[in-house]
Amino acid sequence: MENLVIENKGNQMILKLNKKGFDDNYLISLVKRLxxxxxxxxxxxxxxxxxxxxxxxQDWWSNNGEKFLKGIKK
Numbered sequence: 001m002e003n004l005v006i007e008n009k010g011n012q013m014i015l016k017l018n019k020k021g022f023d024d025n026y027l028i029s030l031v032k033r034l035x036x037x038x039x040x041x042x043x044x045x046x047x048x049x050x051x052x053x054x055x056x057x058q059d060w061w062s063n064n065g066e067k068f069l070k071g072i073k074k
Contacts, residue, residue, distance in 0.1 A: 003021030007014040017027065 003018045005016040007016070
């Protein structure tokens with residue numbers, strides 16, 4: 001058996017995974033990622049949210065970066 005088999009059955013997509021081919025922790029994180037992706041699609045966010053997130057990230061590093069990285073060699 002292959003490690004991954006995908007079947008398209010009408011309204012369902014069936015994934016069959018060979019347990020020997022995947023680490024349990026990896027599979028759990030993969031399922032959680034799929035759940036998050038599903039929720040993100042339902043939220044109907046636009047790409048504008050990515051721009052806002054990037055600005056927040058840049059602002060945080062500008063305001064806190066020195067203190068956060070204090071004592072770490074550059």
